[in-house]
Amino acid sequence: MxxxxxxxxxxxxxxxxxxxxxxxxxxxxxxxxxxxxxxxxxxxxxxxxxxxxxxxxxxxxxxxxxxxxxxxxxxxxxxxxxxxxxxxxxxxxxxxxxxxxxxxxxxxxxxxxxxxxxxxxxxxxxxxxxxxxxxxxxxxxxxxxxxxxxxxxxxxxxxxxxxxxxxxxxxxxxxxxxxxxxxxxxxxxxAEQIAFAQAQLQALRLDPAYRGGDYYGGPHPDAGLGIARRIAHVTYRSEKELDARFGRAEQDGEQTLGAVLPADRGRYQVESYLDHQAEKLVDRFDANSYVILTEALMSHxxxxxxxxxxxxxxxxxxxxxxxxxxxxxxxxxxxxxxxxxxxxxxxxxxxxxxxxxxxxxxxxxxxxxxxxxxxxxxxxxxxxxxxxxxx
Amino acid sequence: MxxxxxxxxxxxxxxxxxxxxxxxxxxxxxxxxxxxxxxxxxxxxxxxxxxxxxxxxxxxxxxxxxxxxxxxxxxxxxxxxxxxxxxxxxxxxxxxxxxxxxxxxxxxxxxxxxxxxxxxxxxxxxxxxxxxxxxxxxxxxxxxxxxxxxxxxxxxxxxxxxxxxxxxxxxxxxxxxxxxxxxxxxxxxxAEQIAFAQAQLQALRLDPAYRGGDYYGGPHPDAGLGIARRIAHVTYRSEKELDARFGRAEQDGEQTLGAVLPADRGRYQVESYLDHQAEKLVDRFDANSYVILTEALMSHxxxxxxxxxxxxxxxxxxxxxxxxxxxxxxxxxxxxxxxxxxxxxxxxxxxxxxxxxxxxxxxxxxxxxxxxxxxxxxxxxxxxxxxxxxx
CATH class of the missing domain: 3.40.50.1820 (Alpha/Beta hydrolase fold, catalytic domain)
Structure with a gap:
């Protein structure tokens, strides 16, 4: 930043x-x-x-x-x-x-x-x-x-x-x-807005790169910010819309049951979509600002x-x-x-x-x-x- | 475990x-x-x-x-x-x-x-x-x-x-x-169940204590598992119920605007409630099992x-x-x-x-x-x- x-x-x-x-x-x-x-x-x-x-x-x-x-x-x-x-x-x-x-x-x-x-x-x-x-x-x-x-x-x-x-x-x-x-x-x-915000901020703060907010000289907490965005993004959309757009479809060229270890498996389309949403936000937004503004919103x-x-x-x-x-x-x-x-x-x-x-x-x-x-x-x-x- | x-x-x-x-x-x-x-x-x-x-x-x-x-x-x-x-x-x-x-x-x-x-x-x-x-x-x-x-x-x-x-x-x-x-x-x-599950598993896996799943000789990824549980628990309840039970009430003895830094502030009751749900699960459940069974459920x-x-x-x-x-x-x-x-x-x-x-x-x-x-x-x-x- x-x-x-x-x-x-x-x-x-x-x-x-x-x-x-x-x-x-x-x-x-x-x-x-x-x-x-x-x-x-x-x-x-x-x-x-x-x-x-x-x-x-x-x-x-x-x-x-x-x-x-x-x-x-x-x-x-x-x-x-x-x-x-x-x-x-x-x-x-x-x-x-x-x-x-x-x-x-x-x-x-x-x-x-x-x-x-x-x-x-x-x-x-x-x-x-x-x-x-x-x-x-x-x-x-x-x-x-x-x-x-x-x-x-x-x-x-x-x-x-x-x-x-x-x-x-x-x-x-x-x-x-x-x-x-x-x-x-x-x-x-x-209460629900606060609850989802809490989970987002905790995930962001859990990223080792976050370093309590003092990360500007090093790698940024992209993973944590990305998870916060994924949670938020789901709440910004609707169950019906996600179902209609993605259902259980697999991402092109990926197999969700394609590996012996679940960590190695391919993604569902909805996962790929949320990955994309996370990447887009990480590219344009500062993690500390996400924390400060989310806290402001919780205080509303x-x-x-x-x-x-x-x-x-x-x-x-x-x-x-x-x-x-x-x-x-x-x-x-x-x-x-x-x-x-x-x-x-x-x-x-x-x-x-x-x-x-x-x-x-x-x-x-x-x-x-x-x-x-x-x-x-x-x-x-x-x-x-x-x-x-x-x- | x-x-x-x-x-x-x-x-x-x-x-x-x-x-x-x-x-x-x-x-x-x-x-x-x-x-x-x-x-x-x-x-x-x-x-x-x-x-x-x-x-x-x-x-x-x-x-x-x-x-x-x-x-x-x-x-x-x-x-x-x-x-x-x-x-x-x-x-x-x-x-x-x-x-x-x-x-x-x-x-x-x-x-x-x-x-x-x-x-x-x-x-x-x-x-x-x-x-x-x-x-x-x-x-x-x-x-x-x-x-x-x-x-x-x-x-x-x-x-x-x-x-x-x-x-x-x-x-x-x-x-x-x-x-x-x-x-x-x-x-x-x-799609929505998969989406919320993805965020849960990513938060859990982000915990440095998780070590890809090989943590049994050391500290367990309690923070990551706790965040996963918080997300899940909100989805297990309803917006109306959370609002009726907690609203925006502050946790007893805590002040949500009580500190200059948001990381030091007191909690809302709904946050304390979710902290409690997280602690209860962490005390009784293994993080790797949470991953394996959540992956099984996503595959359903x-x-x-x-x-x-x-x-x-x-x-x-x-x-x-x-x-x-x-x-x-x-x-x-x-x-x-x-x-x-x-x-x-x-x-x-x-x-x-x-x-x-x-x-x-x-x-x-x-x-x-x-x-x-x-x-x-x-x-x-x-x-x-x-x-x-x-x-």
Whole structure:
């Protein structure tokens, strides 16, 4: 992993269209953390699309998921965005009309200060990187919004862990969020989400290469991170989908009963598929960031320090848009209904219909186009075609 | 782990009631294996309850699950059995009327030949223990049945992986199985079951103490086995149950946001619960056996080498009893319906109703009492009370 050096706010921050979808870095200074630590000098890496209005009323914040990044949409970059079908010129979140911002989470590995960044002693943070909660991330994002001149977001949108940050924005800074979309996410991480996360982090930490998090000078814990990803990926999909796609088929050219020792046998297709998912993540993601962000997600709880969950949600003043995936077994629709029920007023829960499971919040987001337009973005034109989303 | 020495067939094999529920060991000789290996001198550890009729018509085989054992019921032993509520004097499977047999799987760690047993060179098998499939286990059990003088089982019953062996008995030896009960099991391990098994085995094998399976002289891979169990245990329960029991509660005296470094924080209750499940398994189970039996379960496929699944199931001649747990997300009821649909005749799928998930095949087996009595054990008295089942 690269350690990201401090960098000044990009001069093109006025939203020059030529910079759409290109990474910029801003210093927001020290950040005191909810669990007691402090980061002395935080950099946030972010991208923008479109131009901020004179009155600052057209800013939209789009929040990424656990291993996602700020690259929501293409813009001037050729690289596919993860919500290209939703965000872009002429899309529902129309970058010809809105100034869209997306920020890489503190603790991640896409340019914002994280475990691979250099601590004040000039060495990577590694095992010393502190516990950062969802609320810490949101406070950091609020400091960036100040720098960008955004007093109040037209809307904050997020899916999965991005939904958790969107919700916390609405609860921590009610004056600064006019509209809030929480997609395939819950008001608080559930026992099952915590349980699967525990197994993932334990597998990652068991990798001898992990060395408690201080591995930057040597081999990285690819095996451990890969296992964590395999577990997570299964929970992101559905039993039905895995069965329909793979069943018990053997990987081409491999025999599952082909060896006297089971360790030497060939693989099932579903194993090969998960191997591929693991390899892809290991190539693009830092293990320490996976730990830090997963811990942040486990800590997600809208009720913490606010009395009851209903008490917490009841204080929200934003207009809400809540959606779930009907086949999601990790962020089950019932949790979205619980969230909606706690919010003021009568908040419907929209459903993405897909056999895929949780990941449909990426691949099938276009199903919400019409409802999001009607709720938050009236006057937007229906999107024509959409590229496949990258996970 | 103890390496189990060869031992002669127990002299009390005629079914003396004084021996009910006590472990006996029989030598069945060499066993050629489906994936190409061979075990030269196989011992099977088993238990019996009741007495075999003169005509040998009252023998019932009860098959244990992945980490289960032959200790189905108490008998002369004080130790709780895992189906005490179903099997015993006056129970549905009435040991005053039936001769009940249960056999520990080859590859396991409860007395049958397994990876901790001594190979011919006097050293534990360890990494050299061969791939053993469900069918290999069944062939071994058939050799034991020969020794016990049982030509044909009155009935073969099993839950989860025990159901896989029950089904294979009916398909491999149709002449020897009059009735077959397959509970919370499928005709073939599914893509999702394989996927979660892969993650478990990879975590276990990642433990540096595992040493490829040759750890008997040193520390055992408790951490790796514990992670495997955590993953498995979550799949054995349900999201609803975990949420209702634990929610986001903190473990007593621990603070989940209590430390600057996430690695030092306190645990959620659900984490403590899974830690406890892991510790319990590590105390009673051998990691190599977990690998060997999980690989056997992944290999489960009634269709293998028999053309189609329907072709394979269509040859069965036993009377079948199929049941599933309505909230089971690992062995989903749909799979039981698929199995039933392939069997000759009109085979209903009975449902255990429970919010618990897969494990209800143990804890709620009494729900099937009436239907099992009606189908297989007419004249048995309804059971009065039942102890809680051990997992």
């Amino acid at each position: 690269t350690a990201y050096p401090a960098a000044p706010l990009h001069p093109g921050i006025d939203g020059a269209p030529s910079g759409d979808g290109l990474l910029r870095i801003a210093s927001i200074g020290p950040l005191a953390l909810e669990a007691g630590g402090e980061l002395p000098d935080v950099q946030l890496a972010f991208e923008t699309w479109g131009r901020l209005d004179e009155d600052g009323s057209n800013a939209v914040l789009v929040q990424h998921a656990l291993t996602g990044s700020s690259h929501v949409a293409r813009g001037a970059s050729e690289e596919e965005g993860w919500w290209d079908s939703l965000v872009g010129p002429g899309r529902t979140v129309d970058t010809d009309r809105y100034f869209v911002v997306s920020v890489n989470m503190v603790g991640g590995c896409y340019g914002s200060t994280g475990p691979a960044s250099l601590a004040p002693d000039g060495q990577p943070w590694g095992s010393r990187f502190p516990f950062v909660t969802i609320r810490d991330s949101v406070r950091a994002e609020a400091l960036l919004a100040d720098r960008l001149g955004i007093d109040r977001w037209h809307s904050v949108l997020g899916g999965s862990m991005g939904g958790a940050r969107a919700l916390e924005w609405a609860l921590m800074f009610p004056q600064r969020v006019a509209r809030c979309a929480v997609i395939a996410c819950t008001a608080a991480s559930s 709880d809208a009720a913490r320090g606010r009395g009851s969950l209903d008490g917490a949600l009841g204080t929200a003043t934003a207009e809400f848009f809540i959606a779930a995936v009907d086949s999601d077994r990790l962020y089950v629709p019932e949790q979205s209904r619980r969230l909606a029920a706690g919010l003021p007023g009568d908040v419907p829960v929209h459903l993405i219909s897909s056999p895929v499971g949780h990941d449909a919040f990426l691949t099938q987001i276009h199903q919400l186009d019409g409802k999001l337009r009607a709720a938050f973005y009236p006057g937007a034109q229906p999107a024509v075609g959409f590229p496949p989303a990258a996970t | 103890t390496a189990y020495p060869a031992a002669p067939l127990h002299p009390g094999i005629d079914g003396a009631p004084s021996g009910d529920g006590l472990l006996r060991i029989a030598s069945i000789g060499p066993l050629a294996l489906e994936a190409g290996g061979e075990l030269p001198d196989v011992q099977l550890a088993f238990e019996t309850w009741g007495r075999l009729d003169e005509d040998g018509s009252n023998a019932v085989l009860v098959q244990h699950a992945l980490t289960g054992s032959s200790h189905v019921a108490r008998g002369a032993s004080e130790e709780e059995g895992w189906w005490d509520s179903l099997v015993g004097p006056g129970r549905t499977v009435d040991t005053d009327r039936y001769f009940v047999v249960s056999v520990n799987m080859v590859g396991g760690c409860y007395g049958s030949t397994g990876p901790a047993s001594l190979a011919p060179d006097g050293q534990p098998w360890g990494s050299r223990f061969p791939f053993v499939t469900i069918r290999d286990s069944v062939r071994a059990e058939a050799l034991l049945a020969d020794r016990l003088g049982i030509d044909r089982w009155h009935s073969v019953l099993g839950g989860s992986m025990g159901g896989a062996r029950a089904l294979e008995w009916a398909l491999m030896f149709p002449q020897r199985v009059a009735r077959c009960a397959v509970i919370a099991c499928t005709a073939a391990s599914s 496929d009634a269709a293998r080498g028999r053309g189609s699944l329907d072709g394979a199931l269509g040859t069965a001649t036993a009377e079948f009893f199929i049941a599933a747990v309505d909230s089971d997300r690992l062995y989903v009821p749909e799979q039981s319906r698929r199995l039933a649909a392939g069997l000759p005749g009109d085979v209903p799928v009975h449902l255990i109703s429970s919010p618990v998930g897969h494990d209800a095949f143990l804890t709620q087996i009494h729900q099937l009492d009436g239907k099992l009595r009606a189908a297989f054990y007419p004249g048995a008295q309804p059971a009065v009370g039942f102890p809680p089942a051990a997992t």
